[in-house]
Amino acid sequence: MNKAGNRAENAGAVDMARTEVIAPNLKQRLSGVTSTIVQLVPVQARNLGIAVFGPGLPDSLPKMRWWQLPWLLRRPETGRPRIWHARRNTEMVAGLVLRHVFRAQIRLVFTSAAQRDHRPFTKWLIRQMDGVIATSLMSGRFLEVPHKVVMHGVDLEKFHPPRGPDDAFAAAGLPGKYAIGCFGRVRHSKGTDLFVDAMIALLPHYPEWTAVITGRITAEHKGFGDELRQRIAAAGLSERILLLGEVPDVAVWYRRVTLYVAPSRNEGFGLTPLEAMASRTAVVASDAGSYSEIVTRGVTGDFVAANDGNALREAIRPYLADPALAEAHGAAGHEDVSTRFRLENEAAGLREIYDQVWAKG
Structure with a gap:
């Protein structure tokens, strides 16, 4: 390694001479894009010189540090321009x-998840x-330029089927034998109210x-959350519909629930169904984002039209009536995601794009 590389390593930064791809994250708050970068970059780094750039990582x-930006004015050791892989405007x-x-000696690549x-x-x-x-066939329909579809993958080391007693729902110390989950930011766009309404209607019949x-x-969104709690309390279900807030490790909750529900009204891509499937959990989702391309109806779960609370409720009902159905679809989902949605698949798809851009000179 050269002297500049040694200085970079000592400062906790990458060796820019060997870094060919920059994945910027120019947003402080955690988002789906941030989650994608955090999961994907370590896999890409196995056979590619790549660095992230920006806060919140x-x-x-x-990492490429701010003081290393001048390195973008020259090419890395390979002689080909670096790629700046953007995911936001x-x-x-x-x-x-x-x-x-x-x-700067860079080429520009953009990933679009917007539908x-x-x-x-x-x-x-x-x-x-x-x-x-x-990121999906649907998002590709809104692009007016040539593009390639590369669907997101999921970290199969972090999200995996139950392995021990702590992964069982009983370990949570909550009432009931089976759990149904809805994870992510609590707000109208995520359809949390649709899930709550479905639970208020269904849980009295499935103790x-x-x-x-x-x-x-x-x-x-505090007012939205307060209203949900009021609805739950009015239904007398405060001990059976639980808002836990942020949890230290959401991955264990995917393993504890028997059915996962993704009721979003709108999404970009939406990773949570993949995370549930990787955990061997059946999924009921809206058709927002890429959910209808992820979930195979009648095999790994079901999906309904976004913002249709009645359809969501009725799609959930068969699983509450027959937990064995949820377990079977969860097993099928794990098999599916382990083949179609590996992070390695996504990394390989991106590498093809990078190689095509480099081939242009």
């Missing part, structure tokens, strides 16, 4: 500024990219089941 990841803008204002018509400025940004990726909701309620 764990120190375990290879701000990151596309930053890449364009680096390339056209500061003359809506892009605004004119976003469309313009996308047209400036050297490579474009869609062995308890509903568990985890996830942060921000100040902006």
